[in-house]
Amino acid sequence: MEEAAESPEEQTRATPRQQDVQSGPEFGSNAQDMGMGALLEQYEESQHTQLRRGELVEGTVVLVDRDEILVDIGGKMEAVIATSEIQNDRGEPSLNRGDHVSAVVIVPENAEGRPVISISRARAEIGWRDLQTKKDNEEIVEGEVVDHNKGGLIVSVDGVRGFVPL
Known part of the structure; x- marks a missing residue:
């Protein structure tokens, strides 16, 4: 048919x-x-979404070289991390291609049009949020004494530095 x-x-x-x-x-x-x-x-x-200074972002490392590290943070954007921020003892970047990272936006757009992000600031931000949660739950925390001055001790708890008066 x-x-x-x-x-x-x-x-x-x-x-x-x-x-x-x-x-x-x-x-x-x-x-x-x-x-x-x-x-x-x-x-x-x-x-395209506009990033804000201080915003926490996550992404995947796509390029590691001597001067910078590029991280795919979605939305067809690659952010920049200075290699000096995450060098190991030998001065080499401690990240590899494919690593997943959390970072804080330092500069929403540099001269090249890319956001600049910081992993160390993200660690401090995440640590601060964890400490706030522990405080709200009235949990006891332990810290490491990292320095002192005439007024008290400087401690580090979850990557956050704090002061304990004496």
């Missing part, structure tokens, strides 16, 4: 899915008049 051929009207009608692609809500009704490059640029801008 042969199927009947579609009429010219049926051939030119767009399916609902084709209509969505051509004029979806994120592109507006003039999407048919825009070129592919312009559509892609508009889409990427709609997906």
Whole structure:
């Protein structure tokens, strides 16, 4: 049995899915008049999120070299960590490609358009949040004395430095 051929009207009608692609809500009704490059640029801008100084982000290390480390933090963004921040005893970066990191945004956008992030500040931020939770739960914490002065002791608890008066 042969199927009947579609009429010219049926051939030119767009399916609902084709209509969505051509004029979806994120592109507006003039999407048919825009070129592919312009559509892609508009889409990427709609997906871009603005980072704020002090914001905690997570990502995956994608590049490690002498001067900087690049971390994919999602949203088609790669953030920069200075290698001097995370060097081992031999002066080599202590991160490897593929490592997962948590970091705090120091500069939302540098001269190259990339965010600058800090792992050490993230450790302190996470430690501070943990200490606040322990305080709220009235838990006892232990710290290490790292220094002293005439007024008391400087201690480190969960990566957070504090003062204990004497």
